[in-house]
Amino acid sequence: MSRAFVKEPDGLAAFEELPERLISDNPNLVTDEGLRQIEDEVARLSRAYADAQASGDRAALNVAARDLRYWTQRRATAELVPAPSDRDEVRFGARVALVRADGRRQSFRIVGEDEADPARGTLSYVSPLARALLGKGVGDTARVGGGDVEIVAIE
Structure with missing residues (x-):
């Protein structure tokens, strides 16, 4: 049979597993706001993953799973840096x-x-x-x- 007549999956459905999101080798320093953003993203993606599972949407499941792995890892490695107390020099969070x-x-x-x-x-x-x-x-x-x-x- 000619390949011209075979339906190929398109878009995200073409991937069984998406490539992982790259994680920086730098320390994962975060501000209070940054930590909240990470936690919000983990919660949002957990809901998206559950919704994709319930609906059987493989493409959405793959995306949510990949992104959830990334943000869960970022949460696990987050190093909270308190806001600088002095303004004498430029520091993280200033x-x-x-x-x-x-x-x-x-x-x-x-x-x-x-x-x-x-x-x-x-x-x-x-x-x-x-x-x-x-x-x-x-x-x-x-x-x-x-x-x-x-x-x-x-x-």
Whole structure:
């Protein structure tokens, strides 16, 4: 029989098991908010997994199972870092206001990898910008991406 007449599964149904989501080799540092986000995601995915099982939706089951394994692992390895008590230098969990060489002012909170979203003002502690800022104080500069940034506030 010609392969042209054989119905191939399409989309996610084509995979018996999806490839695992990659887990970073960096320590899984999290803020209070980041830990809550992980716990919320585990709860949401647990419900999605149960719903997919009940409905017999194999594609949804595969996605939920894979993502649940990822977030369960992230929860197990989460290292809660308390908010910094002083504002003398940039630390994990601090909000940093900076001015770029072109005059743009930006503000980022240094957070864990899973909670980082630069468009929402959060930056992973392993990002090049965060690495350049960590340990520096107000008035210090850092070289990032071919330009300098100056720290104008630490909150």
